[in-house]
Amino acid sequence: SQQGEEDPQALSIQEGENATMNCSYKTSINNLQWYRQNSGRGLVHLILIRSNEREKHSGRLRVTLDTSKKSSSLLITASRAADTASYFCATPLMDSSYKLIFGSGTRLLVRP
Amino acid sequence: EPEVTQTPSHQVTQMGQEVILRCVPISNHLYFYWYRQILGQKVEFLVSFYNNEISEKSEIFDDQFSVERPDGSNFTLKIRSTKLEDSAMYFCASSETGTLHGYTFGSGTRLTVV
Numbered sequence: 001s002q003q004g005e006e007d008p009q010a011l012s013i014q015e016g017e018n019a020t021m022n023c024s025y026k027t028s029i030n031n032l033q034w035y036r037q038n039s040g041r042g043l044v045h046l047i048l049i050r051s052n053e054r055e056k057h058s059g060r061l062r063v064t065l066d067t068s069k070k071s072s073s074l075l076i077t078a079s080r081a082a083d084t085a086s087y088f089c090a091t092p093l094m095d096s097s098y099k100l101i102f103g104s105g106t107r108l109l110v111r112p
Numbered sequence: 113e114p115e116v117t118q119t120p121s122h123q124v125t126q127m128g129q130e131v132i133l134r135c136v137p138i139s140n141h142l143y144f145y146w147y148r149q150i151l152g153q154k155v156e157f158l159v160s161f162y163n164n165e166i167s168e169k170s171e172i173f174d175d176q177f178s179v180e181r182p183d184g185s186n187f188t189l190k191i192r193s194t195k196l197e198d199s200a201m202y203f204c205a206s207s208e209t210g211t212l213h214g215y216t217f218g219s220g221t222r223l224t225v226v
Contacts, residue, residue, distance in 0.1 A: 033214055040222075042116075042203055043155065045214030088155065092211030098143065098160035098168040100211050105154070 004089045004103030012109040019076040021106040023089030024069075032065055032072050033090045033100065043088065046074075081112045114138040118204050118218035125194055125225055133189045133221045135204030144187045145205040145215065146179065148172070155203070161187065162210070194225045 007022045023032070031050045035043040049056045049065045049072065056063045062075040076083055086105040093099055117136040125131050137144050146158040159169040161179055176192045187206075191198055201222050205215040 031212070035214075035217075037155075040201075040220075042217040042219045043205075043215075045216065048214050098162060098210055099157055100145075100215060101157060102147075102155040 004091050004101060006087070006089060006103045006106040008106060009104070010107045010109070012111065013079055015079060015081055015110055015112050017079055019079050019083070019108055019110070021074045021087050021108070023072045023074070023103055025072075025089070025091050025103075026070065027091075027093060029067075029091045029093075031092065032063075034061075034063060034072075034074050035088045035090060035102070037086045037088065037105070039085070046087075076108075079108075079110045081110050084108060084110045114216070116204055116206055116216050116218035118202075118221050120221060121219065122222045123224070125223070127196060127225055128193050131191050131194055131223065133191075133202050133204075133223070135187045135189070135218055136185050137187055137204065137206030138216055139185070141206035141208050141216070143167075143207045143210045144179075144181070145207075146189045147203045147205065147217075148200040149203065149220075150200045158189070158202075191223075194223075196225050199223060199225045 004025045033048045034046045037043045047058045047063050049063050060077045065072045086107050088102045088105045090100045090102045119134045144161040147155050149155045157170050159173045160167045178190045180188050201220045203220045204218045207215045
């Protein structure tokens, strides 16, 4: 079974628009993390939200977490062409401090 | 900013050959990981390493895989007898406190088995 699933799988927007990506997960978590991956490169940690937080901001990023619905969203405001990448949510399993499980990702294309 | 360094960036190997992928984690990190990503697919957990031993491994991490921290800085992934389906990007990552903080990933090694 998949721990994290992003939605949509792909998103194409115009520069300046906002991009919203959603993540659903199945088990209880103590935090949820978002990562970005530029094509063919490593993953870059963007933001971590703990299970007792509902919203967190970092620059143009806003992350929300709804533990009752087991879902999270990542909002990128005023998108730029450089935001073009794949975005992944990742969750550690509650019974493991050693294993971060990644979702399938959302491919974001920001058109100039 | 501290980085996780992986070498080589690309490796082409014959099926059945052994490969060693190398990683230098961030120096004050205590947790180390290997993940792989087959082209166009998910980032899959392979193994985590803490306190000089494997702390958790996935079903993918079978007997043909091994990890080692041969000295204070390097962290290696060995694939003993490569198969075509081992072709993937392999990412090393490290973290200070396991899953309680974000991971720092290396740029990956693209392994192609022919």
